[in-house]
Amino acid sequence: MSTMNRQWLLRSKxxxxxxxxxxxWREVPVTExxxxxxxxxxxxxxxxxxxxxxxxxxxxxxxxxxVGQVMPARIWGVVEKSKSANYAPGDWVAGLGGWQxxxxxxxxxxxxxxRWPGVPLIAHTSLYCMQALAAxxxxxxxxxxxxxxxxxxxxxxxxxxxxxxxxxxIQGCRVVAIAGTRDKCDWLTRELGADAAINYNSPTFAQDLxxxxxxxxxxxxxxxxxxxxxxxxxxxxxxxxxxCGGFVSHYNDTGAxxxxxxxxxxxxxxxxxxxxxxxxxxxxxxxxxxxxxxxHEEGKLTYRAHVFEGLDSAPEALAGIFHGRNTGKGLVQxxxx
Amino acid sequence: MSTMNRQWLLRSKxxxxxxxxxxxWREVPVTExxxxxxxxxxxxxxxxxxxxxxxxxxxxxxxxxxVGQVMPARIWGVVEKSKSANYAPGDWVAGLGGWQxxxxxxxxxxxxxxRWPGVPLIAHTSLYCMQALAAxxxxxxxxxxxxxxxxxxxxxxxxxxxxxxxxxxIQGCRVVAIAGTRDKCDWLTRELGADAAINYNSPTFAQDLxxxxxxxxxxxxxxxxxxxxxxxxxxxxxxxxxxCGGFVSHYNDTGAxxxxxxxxxxxxxxxxxxxxxxxxxxxxxxxxxxxxxxxHEEGKLTYRAHVFEGLDSAPEALAGIFHGRNTGKGLVQxxxx
Numbered sequence: 001m002s003t004m005n006r007q008w009l010l011r012s013k014x015x016x017x018x019x020x021x022x023x024x025w026r027e028v029p030v031t032e033x034x035x036x037x038x039x040x041x042x043x044x045x046x047x048x049x050x051x052x053x054x055x056x057x058x059x060x061x062x063x064x065x066x067v068g069q070v071m072p073a074r075i076w077g078v079v080e081k082s083k084s085a086n087y088a089p090g091d092w093v094a095g096l097g098g099w100q101x102x103x104x105x106x107x108x109x110x111x112x113x114x115r116w117p118g119v120p121l122i123a124h125t126s127l128y129c130m131q132a133l134a135a136x137x138x139x140x141x142x143x144x145x146x147x148x149x150x151x152x153x154x155x156x157x158x159x160x161x162x163x164x165x166x167x168x169x170i171q172g173c174r175v176v177a178i179a180g181t182r183d184k185c186d187w188l189t190r191e192l193g194a195d196a197a198i199n200y201n202s203p204t205f206a207q208d209l210x211x212x213x214x215x216x217x218x219x220x221x222x223x224x225x226x227x228x229x230x231x232x233x234x235x236x237x238x239x240x241x242x243x244c245g246g247f248v249s250h251y252n253d254t255g256a257x258x259x260x261x262x263x264x265x266x267x268x269x270x271x272x273x274x275x276x277x278x279x280x281x282x283x284x285x286x287x288x289x290x291x292x293x294x295x296h297e298e299g300k301l302t303y304r305a306h307v308f309e310g311l312d313s314a315p316e317a318l319a320g321i322f323h324g325r326n327t328g329k330g331l332v333q334x335x336x337x
Numbered sequence: 338m339s340t341m342n343r344q345w346l347l348r349s350k351x352x353x354x355x356x357x358x359x360x361x362w363r364e365v366p367v368t369e370x371x372x373x374x375x376x377x378x379x380x381x382x383x384x385x386x387x388x389x390x391x392x393x394x395x396x397x398x399x400x401x402x403x404v405g406q407v408m409p410a411r412i413w414g415v416v417e418k419s420k421s422a423n424y425a426p427g428d429w430v431a432g433l434g435g436w437q438x439x440x441x442x443x444x445x446x447x448x449x450x451x452r453w454p455g456v457p458l459i460a461h462t463s464l465y466c467m468q469a470l471a472a473x474x475x476x477x478x479x480x481x482x483x484x485x486x487x488x489x490x491x492x493x494x495x496x497x498x499x500x501x502x503x504x505x506x507i508q509g510c511r512v513v514a515i516a517g518t519r520d521k522c523d524w525l526t527r528e529l530g531a532d533a534a535i536n537y538n539s540p541t542f543a544q545d546l547x548x549x550x551x552x553x554x555x556x557x558x559x560x561x562x563x564x565x566x567x568x569x570x571x572x573x574x575x576x577x578x579x580x581c582g583g584f585v586s587h588y589n590d591t592g593a594x595x596x597x598x599x600x601x602x603x604x605x606x607x608x609x610x611x612x613x614x615x616x617x618x619x620x621x622x623x624x625x626x627x628x629x630x631x632x633h634e635e636g637k638l639t640y641r642a643h644v645f646e647g648l649d650s651a652p653e654a655l656a657g658i659f660h661g662r663n664t665g666k667g668l669v670q671x672x673x674x
Contacts, residue, residue: 225601244604259596264562267581267612274611275604 008099020315031104039081046074047317047330049248070098121337126303126329134278135163136288142243143219147172155223157184159329166301176212180324224249233262242273304328345436357652368441376418383411384654384667386585407435458674463640463666471615472500473625479580480556484509492560494521496666513549517661561586570599579610641665
């Protein structure tokens with residue numbers, strides 16, 4: 001194995017969109033593991049919209065992002081060397097590794113990824129992961145969808161949204177997926193089984209949403225906030241539930257973004273908007289993963305990762321996720337599994 | 338009894354604030370009750386902010402407001418003549434009577450108001466009424482306050498707010514009341530037992546709110562929306578609950594009002610904002626009224642009505658409620674009980 005590490009350090013916090021200029025490439029020797037530590041070779045780096053939010057001046061969750069240090073991100077990798085009794089070379093692990101080719105962790109910083117027969121590592125980045133907990137519990141616990149109800153999902157072609165679409169369909173709901181390109185919309189209806197998919201960049205978006213939701217909207221899984229939230233609020237049914245999973249449309253904002261003008265619809269429709277965090281459901285991960293695995297094995301549910309090749313691509317991968325470049329879960333692949 | 342009725346007809350729908358010009362005075366003979374009908378003499382007319390909303394072009398709840406017809410409003414009155422086996426002269430009733438001195442109703446349009454020993458009719462306008470259901474169930478079912486938590490109430494000196502303040506105090510919460518004058522704030526702390534009362538017209542409102550909520554905000558009973566909602570959202574604790582009872586600050590708006598820019602705090606704090614309607618709790622009225630009556634008899638809870646004298650005052654009463662002229666429940670008194 002190489003004894004040199006490759007890293008992306010944070011050079012500056014972005015104002016507006018992230019660019020390569022905000023990061024600095026560095027090559028330094030790998031830190032050899034001390035007693036109780038492991039050396040992990042990064043295979044996949046998670047690329048999520050929320051990482052942009054971590055870089056803003058006012059985040060209230062997420063790891064600290066410090067100029068001059070490695071950009072934080074969740075990674076999945078393989079143990080190369082172990083000085084811990086808990087891990088052996090070849091074990092799969094995940095954790096907060098950051099944008100770098102290797103990480104040296106105390107064993108307690110690693111999370112063991114099980115090797116299930118026939119389940120590749122990439123499935124753990126996209127299906128048996130924190131985002132899947134957000135999709136599963138955000139939809140089922142916060143959204144409380146009932147068969148026959150209309151469920152709308154934004155950023156539906158993303159890592160979270162694409163799972164929400166399928167879980168809602170499995171619950172017997174009418175699923176209306178919102179995405180930003182015709183290709184994504186085609187994927188959502190043809191492969192993921194959405195009843196309708198709408199392009200929010202279309203000039204007929206509002207009419208398309210009306211047409212796709214003839215009986216109004218009962219559940220909205222919101223990944224984006226902004227104008228789409230307002231369009232949905234205008235169409236909610238009494239006792240609608242809005243699962244507030246994220247607000248990607250605001251993560252690049254430099255100032256305060258406008259709030260949803262249709263917020264009073266909550267009062268008018270006796271509706272509920274509720275935030276949640278996947279971290280609060282970690283203790284129930286087994287429940288979600290076993291359901292997802294069963295559905296996957298039964299052919300009812302699929303996943304897709306959008307892989308950007310090579311550590312070098314990380315800045316463009318993060319910037320690109322805000323331009324809708326990814327279909328499915330965003331990943332940077334740093335080495336072979 | 339007089340055989341002439343006096344009425345305020347809707348002359349035009351207001352743009353912005355309501356004024357006397359939007360209404361037209363008419364005197365016509367009382368309609369004698371037919372078989373199965375009753376003639377009711379109006380004693381009190383309910384004056385609520387939501388009536389302004391009924392007059393806008395886009396309401397999705399409330400009775401129709403039709404130019405040329407009597408302005409709708411809930412009234413409490415006394416049966417003067419009855420051609421129904423269900424009612425006798427002298428009975429107390431309530432219903433959608435409107436801004437007029439008499440109404441002639443099919444018996445089924447009336448709602449019987451019980452005569453409890455020592456309980457005057459005005460108590461039914463302010464304490465054993467729909468607004469009390471909104472206060473009681475909106476706070477307890479939607480807000481779910483726990484002893485020791487901080488509960489913030491806006492429009493706290495109004496009919497709903499003043500009950501919410503007291504019920505929250507009875508639950509053992511720290512109660513922070515928001516109102517628009519120093520007199521109201523004094524009443525809220527001295528007579529209703531709020532732990533702190535804040536004047537939203539003060540230039541130091543934000544700092545005052547910080548000072549009044551040193552441990553953040555767990556429950557917000559929102560009667561107003563707008564800037565106060567944003568100020569509260571900025572200070573919510575994890576898992577906070579916002580009971581969306583109304584959005585008085587928007588009822589005079591002619592166009593779309595700005596939404597809450599701090600809406601993403603719901604996602605960041607895993608918090609919940611939920612609308613509700615008192616009409617959905619009518620079947621549980623007995624539960625609320627018996628608790629309110631017990632607290633009132635124990636001296637733990639009081640009520641106050643702000644009475645505008647005479648049917649003539651109705652337009653100014655409705656306009657005035659938006660200028661904070663009322664302390665407690667707004668009423669127009671048309672005749673003696």
